[in-house]
Amino acid sequence: MMKTSRVLSSSVRSLKRNKLRTFFMMLGTLIGVTALTVVVALGQGTQQAVLDHFQRMFSGSQIRLQAVAESQHGVNTSRSTTLTIADLEAIQSSIPAVVMFDPMQYQGSGDFVFNGESRRTAVRGHSERYPMTANRAVTRGAFFTERDVRASARVALVGETLVERVFGDVDPIGQTVRVGTIPFEVIGVLAPLGLDPHGIDRDNEIIIPITTMLRRVMNVDYLNVGTLIVDEGADLDATVAAVETLLRRRHSLAETEPNDFRMYTPEQVQQMIKSSNRVFTVLLPLIALISIVVGAGVVANVMLMSVGERKSEIGIRKAIGARPRDIWWQFLLESTMVTTFGGIIAIGLGLVALRVLTLEAGTDLAFPWGPTMLGMAIAVAVGIAAGVLPARRAANLDPVESLR
């Protein structure tokens, strides 16, 4: 043990004295481990962020009904114009498990005008049940009522971004704004949601009664999305099936025709998020891993070269009493120490890179313990793997040969 620790300190000194060699060996692991740490941490972090977002907006027992026509292969989709409020009412009245619904129609970009100040904003039409189905509160004022919806009232709730950018110091409640050419009275401010997973600012929007949206703003009678709240105790899958059967009948779809709508449960959405995240969770880590393997090859090669260059050193060490295993340890320790140290630097670099990337995106990432430990373990493993062969070669060198 004492001998090994002496060999260790001898190795450390040797590494310090041969900085260039040490540097190149370190470079072999540095890049790969940095990349791996960053990619895995980002993958986990963004996936968590997206899941959190959906958890907040879309959780528990509900079905999201989207007016999207599936193609024959279910790959290409196009908007359909067949989903109506009447459909949702029929679903609620004939399927007991569905306890509530909220219709939605949406305009991605509308002109929002206040006091001559204009801004592009998203316009969403909802029922008065939106705060319940979306679990979103109103911070000031109040949400519109069933009466407002029935009357197609020209009332609106605004998001925080609009409050900040358009109203400034003015209290938005009671102000008159225009959406396109239609005047609305602002009756409330929506609780902030931040960026959604697509990077869209969910606070740069206004919400108006669905009826007003359909009749006055868009002049259509179909919906974009319907949210169905299902009784907690009910079988979600069975409800999905029942809704599908009912809607197909109501839309008079022939046996061979595909659905002109799509349904998602929270579980399906989570699955989709996870699978769409494969780039981060599988592909990029794989690429990083390949670069680590290449790096390990570099380290092994530098070590082999080093064994060749240091034949005389190995010979003299053996001549003065180093056992083969002492030599073996020396080279294995050198290689492992270099990659471990490289790993530490790589993780430092990775954390800095993550910090910069997440600051840019405005999200906060928890300290990536998992990826950090993984990176460290891989760095150590690379050192051992890359050191074993050169160490064995060094240990087996014939001292007579190497001292010639």
Added chain:
Amino acid sequence: MSMIELKNVRKSYEKDANIVRALDDVSLTIERGEFVAVLGPSGSGKSTLLNVLGLLDSPDSGAYRLDGRDVSTFSADELAAIRNQQIGFVFQTFHLLPKTPAVENVELPLIYSDRSDLTGLANKALDKVGLADRASHLPSELSGGQQQRVAIARALVNEPDLILADEPTGNLDSKTGLEIMSILQELNADGVTVVLITHDPELARIAGRRVDIVDGRIVRDEGVTDRRDARAALGALVEA
């Protein structure tokens, strides 16, 4: 009991598809405290003899007893321990670790021993060869003679019974060579057995006994009658 006892030792190796008989039926006995010069032209097998004596190489046949023990029965680790504790090597090309201070070069054998106070012992050994003030110098900052003295300090830091020196002055001028020889003579006077390999008959007179080897065979083995005192010769050289 003799310190070294070689009996009918043979060693051959292949070189450019030729079998070279480096040691051809060599029998040699060396007593504790002797200073033996092994003299021979290059390729005569004297280096192979030294490697066999130093347990770096093993004979093809024949017996080698060191302190009465048959070395062929030792494991690689035991051989390493004997090299570490009992034998000190001095080479023609010094074989110091580059970029490594003198004192750390001298410490090297101690790393593989059980002894403590590495630096203290290394400094003492450096003091013995007159290089106490060069302890932190790198080999590249030392003259050839100084480098060889560091190598000698390394050879004796573990207080071995046997010093094996392979042409230790081959790369040095005659004055520096005599300095090295005088150190070896002093060590021998202190009781250390020294085996010196050389091709120079004049240097062989430093030793107490001269063994000539030609084509792997010992052709002459006798005491040196007109032994030279390296220190005196050095004094004469400096005066001249």
